Amino acid sequence: MVLSKTASESDVSVHSTFASRYVRASLPRFKMPENSIPKEAAFQIINDELMLDGNPRLNLASFVTTWMEPECDKLIIASINKNYVDMDEYPVTTELQNRCVNMIAHLFNAPLGDSETAVGVGTVGSSEAIMLAGLAFKRKWQNKRKAEGKPYDNPNIVTGANVQVCWEKFARYFEVELKEVKLSDGYYVMDPEKAVQMVDENTICVAAILGSTLNGEFEDVKLLNDLLVEKNKSTGWDTPIHVDAASGGFIAPFIYPELEWDFRLPLVKSINVSGHKYGLVYAGIGWVIWRNKEDLPEELIFHINYLGADQPTFTLNFSKGSSQVIAQYYQLIRLGYEGYKNVMENCRDNMLVLKQGLEKTGKFNIVSKDKGVPLVAFSLKDNSLHNEFEVSDMLRRFGWIVPAYTMPPDAQHVTVLRVVIREDFSRTLAERLVIDIGKVLHELETLPSRISAKIVLANEEKDAVAAGKEKKDVQNETREIITAWRKLVVQRKKLNGVC
Numbered sequence: 001m002v003l004s005k006t007a008s009e010s011d012v013s014v015h016s017t018f019a020s021r022y023v024r025a026s027l028p029r030f031k032m033p034e035n036s037i038p039k040e041a042a043f044q045i046i047n048d049e050l051m052l053d054g055n056p057r058l059n060l061a062s063f064v065t066t067w068m069e070p071e072c073d074k075l076i077i078a079s080i081n082k083n084y085v086d087m088d089e090y091p092v093t094t095e096l097q098n099r100c101v102n103m104i105a106h107l108f109n110a111p112l113g114d115s116e117t118a119v120g121v122g123t124v125g126s127s128e129a130i131m132l133a134g135l136a137f138k139r140k141w142q143n144k145r146k147a148e149g150k151p152y153d154n155p156n157i158v159t160g161a162n163v164q165v166c167w168e169k170f171a172r173y174f175e176v177e178l179k180e181v182k183l184s185d186g187y188y189v190m191d192p193e194k195a196v197q198m199v200d201e202n203t204i205c206v207a208a209i210l211g212s213t214l215n216g217e218f219e220d221v222k223l224l225n226d227l228l229v230e231k232n233k234s235t236g237w238d239t240p241i242h243v244d245a246a247s248g249g250f251i252a253p254f255i256y257p258e259l260e261w262d263f264r265l266p267l268v269k270s271i272n273v274s275g276h277k278y279g280l281v282y283a284g285i286g287w288v289i290w291r292n293k294e295d296l297p298e299e300l301i302f303h304i305n306y307l308g309a310d311q312p313t314f315t316l317n318f319s320k321g322s323s324q325v326i327a328q329y330y331q332l333i334r335l336g337y338e339g340y341k342n343v344m345e346n347c348r349d350n351m352l353v354l355k356q357g358l359e360k361t362g363k364f365n366i367v368s369k370d371k372g373v374p375l376v377a378f379s380l381k382d383n384s385l386h387n388e389f390e391v392s393d394m395l396r397r398f399g400w401i402v403p404a405y406t407m408p409p410d411a412q413h414v415t416v417l418r419v420v421i422r423e424d425f426s427r428t429l430a431e432r433l434v435i436d437i438g439k440v441l442h443e444l445e446t447l448p449s450r451i452s453a454k455i456v457l458a459n460e461e462k463d464a465v466a467a468g469k470e471k472k473d474v475q476n477e478t479r480e481i482i483t484a485w486r487k488l489v490v491q492r493k494k495l496n497g498v499c
Contacts (some may be wrong), residue, residue: 014045054401056422060419060433061403063213063247063277063373067424072330075323081391084122087311093322096329097122100275101207105289107253108245108271114372119296120289121314122275122325124445126246128316129272129288133242134170136270136290137204139297150201158198159207160190162214164246165307167207176204181413188367189217192224196231204267205240210261211248214407215416216373218248221261221268228267239270240295246286247373249273254341257350269295275328277393278373280335280343280423287323332411343423347374350430351421357434363441367416374421379414385449391440398436 013026027033027045076207079093087094098117105118112118123129138155145152158176159167163180171178181194189212199206206228208221208354221243232238243261250273251258262268268291275285285460290296301314335343346363351374358364358378366379380388407414419433 011058013305014049015329016034038300055399057424058399059401060425061401063274063279063420063422064283065276066282066422068280068282068327068331069334072327072334074324075330077323079322084320084322084325085311085313085318091320094200097325098367099127100325100328100332101287101289104249104273104287108249108273108288108289110263110291118289119291119293120287121317121390122328123272123286123288124284124317124320125276125286126244126272126274126287127169129240129286130166130244131174131316133270133272133288133290134176134204135174136296137242138174138176139300140295141204143200143297144193154202156200156202157205157207158195158203160195160209160212160219161410162189163207163209163244164213167244179203180409182409185411185414188212188215188296188407188411188414189219192220192227195224196227199228199231199237199239201235201237203239204235205242207242207244208261209248210243210245210252213247213372214405215368215377215418216247216375218252218256218259218261218372219371221265222259224417225265239267241265241267242324243268243271245271246274247277250275250340251344251373252279254337254344263291275324278344278347279328280331280340281324281327283324284321285328300415323427323454344374347421348421350374350425351376353427354419354421354430355431357431358437361434361438361441366417367414375418376421377416377418379416386444388417390444391437392417393478394440395436395442398439400433400436429448 012029016028026117027037056062061065065453082090083095084090084093100122101120102112102118105112105120121132123132137157141155143153149340154177155175156179157167157171158179158181161180161183168178170176175465179198181190181198184191185191190208192208194204204222208219208224210218212219212222221241225241228239228241243249245261249271252261264270270288272286272288272291273279275287276282276283277286279285296314301312304311304313352370355366355368355370355376358376359366363381364378365381366376366378368375380386380391387402392402395402402417402419404415406412407416421430425466
């Protein structure tokens, strides 16, 4: 499997117009150059290429934070050369990480005594956090099965089909069966009743999502907990729950405090959350918190002393930067409960502005829920002529990056567009986006549909068959439909006198 590929096969050199005063020869694109170049030239070459990236502020596909205050940016730069794992050399950084773990644990209502410290760790994101939580569940289940003299070679996790890909990675990398509850039309999260029905003696945990990636909806963790309590009583099992709160963990405590989804529920044993999403920190920080020490098997924790003192470590990697940990601590003390509440309420309000603007067009069905992650997922009421992928593609001309995707099984016939509302997405931008979507819809209405292109291609194929040529395969046919559609679009624009 190829994990990287070349962007250009026609040119193996990198050219820089602005760097010509420093560099006379082109640089090889995929090999290290033989000679050094001036720092100004290196900067300009890279900076010029990066100009072609999308604008992070207009990347509405991502949940990840794209703006922080200048004061925090200064702290990040000042600590960018500190290795997070060097706890003995950077004890204050370690202390700040421990403070973050305890603050988040209290936010999630962990049952801690007055002098008791929380059990948790900072990670590079929720993907690593989920790997660690999953390993803890797997090892604890295996230890219990061994003690009972039962087989321990076929563990499974029950999730919804709407889980993020990191759950599939965990299952494949660590040899755990992933049992997915299929979605249905109009119900795009895990059904707790169906999930509990799939639980068996080999289930190491049930994973619930607080904020689905697909439509932002919170799964009903309280109902899942209650149903699982009853099943555990009737079977004698003790199947626990993990809450994947990557997106919703920094939302629910502030604007839905009455919602029971966290350690208030007895079967919730661990929770992950992404600091780089609604924790309001740049990419590269996540957290996993355990209910208590008994839920993290001691044999998974390594102790090292070659950096100067005994240091416990439970991570999948080793070295990493300290900047994001420090940035998370900055946000927690800078904003406090009041500040986070204000940010999340603003995001929710701007989400409603966008939702109402889209509804007024009369062209879309809203798939997302008002209560959940502040995002708007929507689909065309009529996609017989043009589809959501075309809308997504044409919005890029205005600078907007809005993803279009199909739902997982058994709702794969549903295609949606999704706009994530982050802190830096203002009401003005929401109103501007609605206007630009209206322009895209108007332009699409003036263009021929891809069905017309398919008819043109079908006629060409009939002629080809009549001439004795072989029928094209599906991939080539799809490619030629798109080409034919583009030709029709160009011809229509010429007729309209567009210049």
